[in-house]
Amino acid sequence: MESSFPALGLAAWAQLQAKAGCTLCWGAQGTASSHQPLLELFLQDHHSLGMFTVSPCSGSIGPWGQQEIRVECLAGQEGTCEEQLSIDITGRDPKDNPLGIAFTLIAQSCLPAFIEDVTLIFEEYPICSSTNLEHKLQSVEGTGLYVRDEKRFIFSKVQVGQEAEAHFNIYNASCLPCNVVLSIKPLPGEEQSLINSIFKLHPLKMSVPGSSYAVATVTFIPPEEQNYTCIFRASLVIPKGCVEMKPQSLSFTISGKGQEPQLAVVCPSFPYGWSWLEADGMRAGHQPEVKLLKWCCVWRWQACEDSKRACNHWG
Structure with a gap:
């Protein structure tokens, strides 16, 4: 059997349930309890192993009854903690899991943090x-x-x-x-x-x-x-x-x-001079006709002396 705790902050607990029709006694199997006598465990009301505390350590269950086993987890340093426990039932077949019914507790402890990417x-x-x-x-x-x-x-x-x-x-x-x-x-x-x-x-x-x-x-x-x-x-x-x-x-x-919005007025330029529209005040709703005026620069008149055709075009 295996039980995994979610990521834990300072403390957390889980509840385990065992059902049987005879006396129930559960001991710990691992580094913290491998040399602890079963009788000593039977007399304790709780047992600590790593960051886990299991209580009670022993008890009796009537026919078709159940016993709640409370597991508390007090997170220490960051990382994952895994501990092996065993459940032993008096009078059961010794050939069936002679070291006890294995039960694994796993918990991960971490600290809150945010990414700075x-x-x-x-x-x-x-x-x-x-x-x-x-x-x-x-x-x-x-x-x-x-x-x-x-x-x-x-x-x-x-x-x-x-x-x-x-x-x-x-x-x-x-x-x-x-x-x-x-x-x-x-x-x-x-x-x-x-x-x-x-x-x-x-x-x-x-x-x-x-x-x-x-x-x-x-x-x-x-x-x-x-x-x-x-x-x-x-x-x-x-x-x-x-x-x-x-x-x-x-x-x-x-x-x-x-x-702030900005508007730049740029006068149009043409290869052979400037052109503009000249209009007087106009009445709303009317569409007056505007005369298109043409004006050529001095340098253009000089160019016309060399090109009569161009001068006639712009004159």
Whole structure:
């Protein structure tokens, strides 16, 4: 028989059930109990082996009755623990499992943690270096991009007063669920209230399932045509009593600039001069005729002296 515990945090327990029609006595088989007399086990109310504690160690079961065996697991260091136990029934056939009915307990202990791989965190966005940043900013089509060597996410092409959203994935590196606290902080010397009105974060807390991920959303609302910067931080919540766990946090800079629409008027140019339309004020609903004027530069008149045909064409 074999029983596998799921990944454990500080403590966990499992319940085992045994059914028989005679006296039941279960002892331990392994390094921790191989030299322990069966009578001594019979007199104990519990037995500890590795990170497991089994109770009771012995008992009697009436006909068609059942006995609940409680197994507690107190996780210690990270890793997998496997222990071999045996169940011995008095008066049974000694040829059948002479060392007892084997029973295996397996448990895996681990600490919560999240992945710091930027290719997973910024899965939706291009990742570049500062050497080709200007080219990337001009060609990027989405909300923004991440600059690896600067640890900075940049919102791109956001109009003043408009909203732009960025999504960051927080991946859980262990099979245990973990709690994460999110925050946005201003740069040193800047006001927190001003940053909170420009960068909005949701959610502020999240529980990430084991071997899965959750999404943090940052909304950028630039009030003016200028640059804005803040610091994003995700901090892992350390469970109570977990003294061996080191604090873990993920942080990077978020920046963006408000943009105003701009219109550039470029006069059309032609190989042989300028052309334009000249019109007076017009009444709504009317379609006045406009005379097309042609004008040639001095250099064109000089060219006409050498080319009568061209001069006649433009004259």
